[in-house]
Amino acid sequence: MEPVYRWPQPLLQVDDLRTYFYTRRGVVKAVDGVSFSVAPGETLGIVGESGSGKTMTSLSLLRLVPQPGGKIVGGKILFEGVDLLQLSEEEMREYRGSKISMILQDPMASLNPVYTIGEQVAEPLRQHQHLAGKTLWDQVTEALRLLRIPSPRERLENYPHQMSGGMRQRVVGGIAISCRPKLIIADEPTTALDATIQAQYLALLKDLQRQTNVAMIFVSHDFGIVARMCDRVAVMYAGKIVETATVRELFSNPQHPYTIGLVNSVPRLDRKVERLASIEGQPPALLNLPPGCRFAPRCYAVFDRCHVAEPPSIEAAPEHFAACWRVA
């Protein structure tokens, strides 16, 4: 496939991605026209509530949308210039685990209980780089070492249930980094960990990035974590991206009412607040959405136009986009 952009090009360019679910009760538009990009070595955060479509977006990038019922119905996913949605299944499989990798939320569930952790880290190496023997196990040990797992060689024979939660998540990280992918998608990687371990793990991921220059997409519902970890942030709501900006820009100058609500809801030690702010209401059910902006029912700044048409993504400031009629 011919690359579409000229150098310098983003590592990943997603254009108008649509992933729908066909259920007995109708079509659920889980991801409905999502566009963003990730530069090499950059960390993009995707923030949103449960049901905003952030996990479906990350699964769509790997074309692992849950069957039956789920389908990527439109858009482009350009990775290093190649549209992943045009590839055959075999070609796509070559990308998975080797060029793009993923860290899932629950380390106990993502590791197969009947195989050793060494074997599970070795698998992608065997599959994509066709390593064997000493070279293979050296690479496995190296991957575990990058994740700061102590005495990695001795741990190769361990089973997942013999390790603590934090260690297991490091193993999952090791699996992700083993083939030195260009992009790692981390889907709520610390949600299942203890609060004390969370900070440790996040620091580890940051360090890993520094050492290997891997780009990251960090998916989370926790705005605070995203603020710490990411260079740029995309805020998702009801299947659409409502705002995209650098972290600094987003926090100092949020444009979309939803983002404003989120920013205000993060507890801060440097400001005195009487009550924690929250956003009233619930995200909409994704079946039979009413016309107009999806956030309108909960929006404090809503006016007539919001109920009529969906706002496009408007550039509020350089490299700062918000999908809100207020910004226009």
Place this chain on the structure above:
Amino acid sequence: MGRQLVIRLIQTVVSLLGMSLLVFVLVRVSGDPVDLMRTSTTTEAEIANIRVQWGLDKSYPEQYWLFVSGMAQGDLGKSLIQQRPVMTMIGEALPVSLSLDGLAFVLGIGLALVLGVLAATKRDTWLDNGVKFLAILGQAAPSFWVGIVAIYIFAVYWHWLPTSGMGGPEYFVLPVLVLAFSLMPGMMRLVRSSMLDVLGSEYVKLARIKGLPERTVIWKHALRNALIAPLTAAGAIFAGLITGGVILETVFAWPGVGRLLVTAVSGRDFPVVQGITMMVAVVVLVINLLVDIAYAYVDPRIRT
């Protein structure tokens, strides 16, 4: 792990003793056990002999001890009808039963595994629905009836196969198939549902994320975990095998342990029935022990 093995062994022995106690009690609960040993030709002298042999004039604990120690030495009594040691009779009939049960087991479980996995991976397709339909039929139809219908269709109507008896390969076809067919549904449903559970798990998702070929995802990652649940049902499946074997040996007139048992029941040949029951108890408990060991091997969470 070794400690657990010893515990299981002790449990097995205790269970065996429990079984023997149950049999002991059941036999005496209906009255004087001597009545069970009477045939039309038994003389009073023989009756007296039996009383001494069984220690029926002694206390219950002593009788029980005689009972258990006799069996431990391989003495299962003598058939009333054939006047031969029960153990010998079982020994003669065993190879017949083993060949039928063994073949049916391999066929039935093999099919159950393949069909169960296929149904789970191709969910809601015609294959899946066909498999489910087959399972429902297999569990509802009594195996003796299926056997008889099969005999009618294949042996009487079409004259392809013999109606009964043992002999060359053509005599094996119907009995083995029908027995396998009776075993298959239960196992197949289990494999299918277990596989469905596993296919939805996070580690299978991760295996796909790693870019492993679908073949590897299913046979290496999914199946190994999916087999854990059906393995726990292996004991019940084995019981079904034995039951099915008894029934089908009767239908197809195979001279196996099952037929021996049934003939003994209708002929009121009590020692044979008791002897076979105890022997089967031993076999079942041993098999269950082996299954537990296999279970520990398959699931490392048990081992360590």
Place this chain on the structure above:
Amino acid sequence: MDVALGRPELVVEAGAARSQRRWDIFLQLNFCLPAAMLLLLVVSAIFATQLAPYDPLHTSLTERLRPPAFAGGTQAHLLGTDKLGRDVLSRIIFGSRVSLTVSLVVILITASIGTALGILGGYLGGWVDGLLMRITDISLAFPGILIALLLAVTLGPSLTTVVLAISLLGWAPYARLIRGEVLKLRTADFVLQARIMGCSSLRIMVTHIFPNIVNPLLILATLSVGLIILLESTLSFLGAGIPPPIATWGSMVSDGRSLIDTAWWISFFPGLAIGLVVLSGNFLGDWLRDRLDPRLRQI
């Protein structure tokens, strides 16, 4: 900056719509067919004397081995006659009595004992529970047919023997199921609440735990019908069931075995009856499970 309110939309289901769904039950084939079949069973059993065209024990040397009406026989014997000239249809109708009686009695016995033991084991835990589990495991792993045959030999074949034998095999699934449910409930908050308020263990078991296990119990009972009838007919087939000349489906199949080449109908129709009743019981049980507690699904 303050964030103002937005009202979420509420969806209210109209009362009329809900009662409409109650009648939809009869549209579900999954319920209608098996329920009708089982109803037929009950009706046959109760009104056997009125429904059956002949006395099931009435033998007739002239009417021996007549084929069914649609296969060369006469209207007089719709499903043919056996080697003693007895009408097959009548015997099947009367055979339903045996099947139904055995099923009901056995379900009552096994459900009561199994539930009691399950509640005890699940609630009390400790060595009581351990022992119970051990016995249950063995009971499930042992080919019960052997115990049944042993009983047949020692006690002689009769209705009592059959009921006793099947009951001995049948209590274990109830015990295991109920124990599982009790274990889940025991740690539930409302039980803790009751203990804080000073309820005795017995009271908790009766008023709190029991109502929550009624559903799984009902489902298992319905599914048991099929198994019990299969067991009863197997015992009859092997000659360890209710002795002749009383008509039981299993013994009818057995009688027809030797005549399979000349009179296939003697074995065929009783076996078909068994299969249909068992199938209906299974379907109904599955339907019940889907309605009451989909968590228990196995397929």
